[in-house]
Amino acid sequence: MSRIKQRFDDLKSKHKTALIPFITAGDPRPDITVKLMHALVEAGADLLELGVPFSDPMAEGPTIQAACERALEHGTSLTDVLDMVEEFRKSDSTTPVLLMGYLNPIEVMGYKKFAQHAGSIGMDGLLTVDMPPEEASGLLSELALANIDPVFLLAPTTTQQRIEMITQQTKGFVYYVSLKGVTGVKSLEIKPVEKKIKEIRQLTDLPIGVGFGIKDAESAASVAQVADAVVVGSAIVSLMAKHKEDEQAILTQVPSFLQELRRAVDI
Amino acid sequence: MQSIPSLPDENGHFGIYGGRFVAETLMEPLDELKKVYERLKTDKNFIQELDQDLQHYVGRPSPVYHAERWSKILGGAQIYLKREDLNHTGAHKVNNTVGQALLAKHMGKTRIIAETGAGQHGVASATVAARLGLECVVYMGAEDIKRQALNVYRMKLLGAEVIPVTSGSKTLKDALNEAMRDWVTHVDNTFYIIGTVAGPHPYPLLVRDFQAIIGREAREQIQTMAGKLPDALVACVGGGSNAIGLFYPFLEDESVAIYGVEGGGHGLASGQHAAPLCAGKPGVLHGNRTYLMEDVNGQIIETHSISAGLDYPGVGPEHAWLKDVGRANYVIATDDEALKAFHDLTRIEGIMPALESSHALAYGAKLAQEMNPEQLILINLSGRGDKDIHTIAALEGIKV
Structure with missing residues (x-):
């Protein structure tokens, strides 16, 4: 059983909602990432979503774009990100790690080489923003061989027919993008999210994570009522940007924000 | 296939x-x-x-013009220009x-x-x-x-x-x-x-379908004017829309050689250029798989061309395909070669081309010199040069 499925099964038996913080690997400097990953787990993260920096992050708002630029200033590559996951795994064998990124760095590394290496160091899932299932067959077969869960997105514009097709290709959990837009810009409205999640539940047994527009404890709490996982990205990344010159502040402020979210999600 | x-x-x-x-x-x-x-x-x-x-607002069909004087000076093939510069707003x-x-x-x-x-x-x-x-x-x-x-x-x-x-x-x-x-x-x-x-x-x-009118018109026009198909087509390639517009209706005419000209910047060896087809690798950007300018980690790198319209690290996927199957040749013209072609066409024919199109003209001129006067080259003059006057003046140290 994959670490992601195991984690969702455990949480389900405890009637808990998963909390998934997102950070961009290498932001603001590569040497902080692994320390922060451990600190986030300590503060209550159930899964970690680690962004692979890309020069042209088409689906990101200004906050995560800037994080990519900070990480790329230090040359953080896909290889470096996998090294960070390997380092993290040395002292945490249970927390699932999901990589989020864009296809081109994986294309350049090669699907087979990427999947074999990522699988061998204990990476658990992959979300490739700009690769819908229609274009994914080559990569999916390599991920399957390496026991890596492909996580796909669903959006407000996704039709019922596509939900069925996408969830058949997805493992671990499916990620619902709560609004039309880029990361970190708008606040979500819970009513339409609730409605869409009901629709998705009719069509799949996979756990449903919700991301985009979750900015604070209040929005995290309302999403936790309807979803199986709450993903928080830009709110965390903007806190990191605020303290980008101060490693200690990041390692205390970011986990403390996550604890606040944890309490809200667990209510 | x-x-x-x-x-x-x-x-x-x-x-x-x-x-x-x-x-x-x-x-x-x-x-x-x-x-x-x-x-x-x-x-x-x-x-x-x-x-x-297209007829009443854009002003189509755009003419094909035989650049006789320039052809004679170059001493090779006859150069014909598809005048997309004469469209409303000045380009294709x-x-x-x-x-x-x-x-x-x-x-x-x-x-x-x-x-x-x-x-x-x-x-x-x-x-x-x-x-x-x-x-x-x-x-x-x-x-x-x-x-x-x-x-x-x-x-x-x-x-x-x-x-x-x-x-x-x-x-x-x-x-x-x-x-x-x-x-x-x-x-x-x-x-x-x-x-x-x-x-x-x-x-x-x-x-492509909207731009293919360029090639459909030109294919008729040149046969009317010269009595035959051209021996070669030349167009500049940034994203590649004017080029595919010209090329597409000729793809099955096997006697017609096809050349797409990328922004060669300071030359391929300098690394400062905008030539993904000549010097890049396949990858995924902006919604499609195509040739890209990228580093060893798959990050997209900055390009350089004197012409803003060619300054792009990717290229249309149909060009990538035409390159791989060998139906079209992709080459470069450098900044300096494009500038020279800009001046030549302006002085010799009284037509001021866009810097983008000047890349096609530069390669076309080179190609013409390797061919004989009975042969025909059709170059897409994709836009007019008024917009570039400040850039050119600045490069030449002239205050306008």
Whole structure:
């Protein structure tokens, strides 16, 4: 059983909602990432979503774009990100790690080489923003061989027919993008999210994570009522940007924000 | 193997290139666009409306001109120019914006967005938006805004809002990212007019279809004028829309050699160029798989060309396919060669070409000298050079 499925099964038996913080690997400097990953787990993260920096992050708002630029200033590559996951795994064998990124760095590394290496160091899932299932067959077969869960997105514009097709290709959990837009810009409205999640539940047994527009404890709490996982990205990344010159502040402020979210999600 | 003109396939693939690599939110809107386009492209009323616009608003057909004096001086093949510079707004870009604006109108969209590099596509989009009374927002890299102040002002005069893009390299690729971000946010009321034959399916297909009028006209015109097909076609390639527009109707004419000319900047060896087909590798960017300028880690790298319209790290997927199957040759002209061609055509023929088109002219001139006077070269003069006067004057140390 994959670490992601195991984690969702455990949480389900405890009637808990998963909390998934997102950070961009290498932001603001590569040497902080692994320390922060451990600190986030300590503060209550159930899964970690680690962004692979890309020069042209088409689906990101200004906050995560800037994080990519900070990480790329230090040359953080896909290889470096996998090294960070390997380092993290040395002292945490249970927390699932999901990589989020864009296809081109994986294309350049090669699907087979990427999947074999990522699988061998204990990476658990992959979300490739700009690769819908229609274009994914080559990569999916390599991920399957390496026991890596492909996580796909669903959006407000996704039709019922596509939900069925996408969830058949997805493992671990499916990620619902709560609004039309880029990361970190708008606040979500819970009513339409609730409605869409009901629709998705009719069509799949996979756990449903919700991301985009979750900015604070209040929005995290309302999403936790309807979803199986709450993903928080830009709110965390903007806190990191605020303290980008101060490693200690990041390692205390970011986990403390996550604890606040944890309490809200667990209510 | 499928015959080349029947591509792309149902999912937008040209061999391994093309496709639809976008975030999930855009998959359904792209599918809707594809369906609407498939319906309208054979709809009599739509075709008639488009033809009327091209004739009375754009000013088509554009002439083919025999550059006799220049040909004689070069001493080789006869050079013919397809005069897209004479179109309304001064370049081939308007062929596509007129077509896409009609699609927008039929889809009931009230807002148009566009990305632009040199500003020609931005101007052509602002123009059609003004005419249809649609709101228009143009994304343009902050660096390009500095280089192309005249076109920025033209867009504003036409009522468009020009938004400077300050992320990444602050040029065309970043403007495209930003336009995609806008579209994903306002997809209900907004039509995104992509300016080149790149992006997710169906854009490379529909932009090619709207630009193919260049080659269809030219194929007739040159046979009327010279009594035969040309021996070679030459066009500049940034994203590649003017080039595919010229090439496409000739793809099955095996006797016609095809040359696409990329922005060679300071030369391939310098690394400072905009020539993904000549010096890049296949990868995925902006919704399609194609040749890209990228580093060893798959990050997109900054390009250089004297011409803002060629300054782009990717290229339309159909060109990538034509390169791999060997139907078209892709070559470069450097900044210096393009500048020389700009001056030559201006002085010898009294036609001031755009810097983008000057790359095609530079390679065409070189090619002509290797051929004999009975042979014909057809070069796409894709735009006029007025917009570049400040750039050229600055390079030559002249204050205008």
